[in-house]
Amino acid sequence: MKNLPDEAAQGGITMYREVAQKLLSFIKSSPTSFHAVWNTSGILEEEGFERLKEGSAWNIRPGGRYYVTRNGSSILAFKTGTQMENYSFHITASHSDSPTFKLKENAQIDVRGKYTVLNTEGYGGMLCSTWFDRPLSLAGRVIVKEGNSLASRLLDIDRDLLMIPSLAIHMNREVNEKQSLNKQKDMLPVYSGRKMDADALKNLVADELEVEAEQIYGTDLYLYNRAEPSIWGAEEEFISSPRLDDLECAYASLQGFLRGENSETVRVYACFDNEEVGSQTKQGAASTFLSDVLTRINAALGKTPEDLSRALASSFMLSCDNAHAVHPNYPEKTDVCNCVYMNEGIVVKSHAGQKYTSDAVSIALFKMICEKAGVPVQFFANRSDMNGGSTLGNIAMSQVSVNTVDIGLAQLAMHSSFETAGVKDAAYLIRAAEAFYKSHICEMDAGVYEIKESCTGK
Ligand code: ZN
Numbered sequence: 001m002k003n004l005p006d007e008a009a010q011g012g013i014t015m016y017r018e019v020a021q022k023l024l025s026f027i028k029s030s031p032t033s034f035h036a037v038w039n040t041s042g043i044l045e046e047e048g049f050e051r052l053k054e055g056s057a058w059n060i061r062p063g064g065r066y067y068v069t070r071n072g073s074s075i076l077a078f079k080t081g082t083q084m085e086n087y088s089f090h091i092t093a094s095h096s097d098s099p100t101f102k103l104k105e106n107a108q109i110d111v112r113g114k115y116t117v118l119n120t121e122g123y124g125g126m127l128c129s130t131w132f133d134r135p136l137s138l139a140g141r142v143i144v145k146e147g148n149s150l151a152s153r154l155l156d157i158d159r160d161l162l163m164i165p166s167l168a169i170h171m172n173r174e175v176n177e178k179q180s181l182n183k184q185k186d187m188l189p190v191y192s193g194r195k196m197d198a199d200a201l202k203n204l205v206a207d208e209l210e211v212e213a214e215q216i217y218g219t220d221l222y223l224y225n226r227a228e229p230s231i232w233g234a235e236e237e238f239i240s241s242p243r244l245d246d247l248e249c250a251y252a253s254l255q256g257f258l259r260g261e262n263s264e265t266v267r268v269y270a271c272f273d274n275e276e277v278g279s280q281t282k283q284g285a286a287s288t289f290l291s292d293v294l295t296r297i298n299a300a301l302g303k304t305p306e307d308l309s310r311a312l313a314s315s316f317m318l319s320c321d322n323a324h325a326v327h328p329n330y331p332e333k334t335d336v337c338n339c340v341y342m343n344e345g346i347v348v349k350s351h352a353g354q355k356y357t358s359d360a361v362s363i364a365l366f367k368m369i370c371e372k373a374g375v376p377v378q379f380f381a382n383r384s385d386m387n388g389g390s391t392l393g394n395i396a397m398s399q400v401s402v403n404t405v406d407i408g409l410a411q412l413a414m415h416s417s418f419e420t421a422g423v424k425d426a427a428y429l430i431r432a433a434e435a436f437y438k439s440h441i442c443e444m445d446a447g448v449y450e451i452k453e454s455c456t457g458k
Contacts, residue, residue: 016427017231019255020239023426024229027247031139031156031224033073033096033273036247038154040254040271041067044077047258054292060300063263068293072141072152073097073273074283076293077254081263084301086455089294089315089402090260090437091268092253093285093392095275098243099124099415101131101187103138103221108201109188116192116200118162121183123222124276128181130416135160135226136189143218144211150218153209160226162189189223225417237343237423244419246275248409249320252426256433264454266297266311267437275321275392285395294400314455315402316365316441318433319357319393322421323347323380325410338381340410342422345376346432349391349406356406357393361449365441366405368451373435375428378410403441 030036041051044067052058052068060066062084067077073096081087101120109117139156164187169175181187191201199213205221206213229241250271257269274284283289298308326339334340340347348363349356370377382388393404409429411421442455 016424017236019427019430020231020423023248023251024231024239024241026251027241027243028229030243030247031137032100032141032222034141034154034220035139035156036096036250037069037073037075037271037273040075040077040250041069043254043258049077058296058300060297062301070287070289071273071281071283074287074289075269075271076290077257077269078293078297079257079261079267080297080301081265083263083456084266084303086264086310086314087301088265088311088441089268089317090262090265090439090441091270091290091315091317091402092257092320092433092436093270093272093290093317093396094250094253094320095246095273095285095392096250096271097124097273097276098245098247099126099276100417101126101183101189101223103140103219103223105219108191108196108198110195113195114193115190116194116196117188118191118201120188120223122187125415127413127416128183128187129179130413130418131187131223131225132164132166134163134417136162136164136223137226138162138221139224140219140221142205142209142216142221144209145215145217146211155205155208155221157204157208162191162223164189227418231423238420239423240418240420242417242419244411244421245322245414246320248411248421248426249322249429252409252429253318253320253433255430256435257437259430259434260437262438262440262453264440264456265437266294268294270396272392272396275395279392279395285392286398288399290396291399312400312402314441314443316362316436317393317396317400317402317404318366318436319391319396319404319406320429320433321391321406321408322411322414323349323408324388324414325412325422327412333383333386335381335383338379340378340380342410342412342420343424344378344410344422345425345428346370346378347380347408347410348377349380349388349408351382351388354394355388355390357391357397357404358406361447362403362405365403365449365451366407366436369435369439370432372439372451373431375432375435380408
């Protein structure tokens, strides 16, 4: 195994394989956005971050570290500098959710007294066929009534519990030529080999949480793929796992955030829920969450609204979401000369219609940061006759408008229940994010930028 470029010179940056293993164990322990945010909170607490509540007053000190969650499924963490005279925000944004199936409130369906299947509906745009014939289970959050209060509890039924069996080819001879999948007909998971009591599933959830079934007042439960993450390939160059989109970026930008210090900026780590369903929720990237938190940071530091506008004018954001690598069986699906490969560095995405926020200025600044950090970058654009997805960046812009570049890591099989990426790329993003958080982007004159550690006395 080769080390990352000039790894020894960086001192202490672990080898990428070790980084990939840590990433995969983070993803494995995060079957839903609620778990991802819970695990992120745990990492932040270990690093000495103080939890803030949106409903309480904030006492923020220069040089402090804090985090705040919304809905238990989106999280913002930040570190304030010690010299805040002309501060700006350095932000990364990623998303905590992935396409899956959500359990409906009344979920049990009896089939001829011989099976119980569960009634689900799609969450986000998944590749349905990838959910067939593999052990699945349920995870999410449960609202439990305790006395007069309602408490949110995390649930992960950590065993092979469900399966969506495919139909035998003998009963659908044309399946390999044409397959259309109906979420209400084809995608319901089998739960039991008999007709279960009406409360069976509720009782299972209650048993897992060690409460009574009557105490369960609400649930947000999702299917997840039980497959073990894997490092594979002739030279172990690939990683495969559920939810690489976007937990690979969420994890890597978090590690970069933890390492990146700068005394003149407020460094912000953002991870939003609901990107896969359009972000228009109270905790999504289109919500007021980020702008609320930035406004409160500014006020708590004793600054004026004008100071906030000045800070935002010189702020910078990395919108981090995975990108499509060239598929070996379909190379024609990607642009001829703006196509990307796994293990070849960070993907910078651009789109003339501004589905990606990148422009010449934000691309140039990011390129320079990566160059200094010794991290390779590659460029992605969709084929001009194909629409890609939009990203967090341009959605968040409606609430907080700052210079932003859309980046990500190259992967295959996006929105499959088991996706594939490069073993080196998370380590590249950690290093790039660290370099981004360590730097201060100074506008020396109108449209003239320098990347320094300090803009004081520029
Ligand atoms: Zn994504």
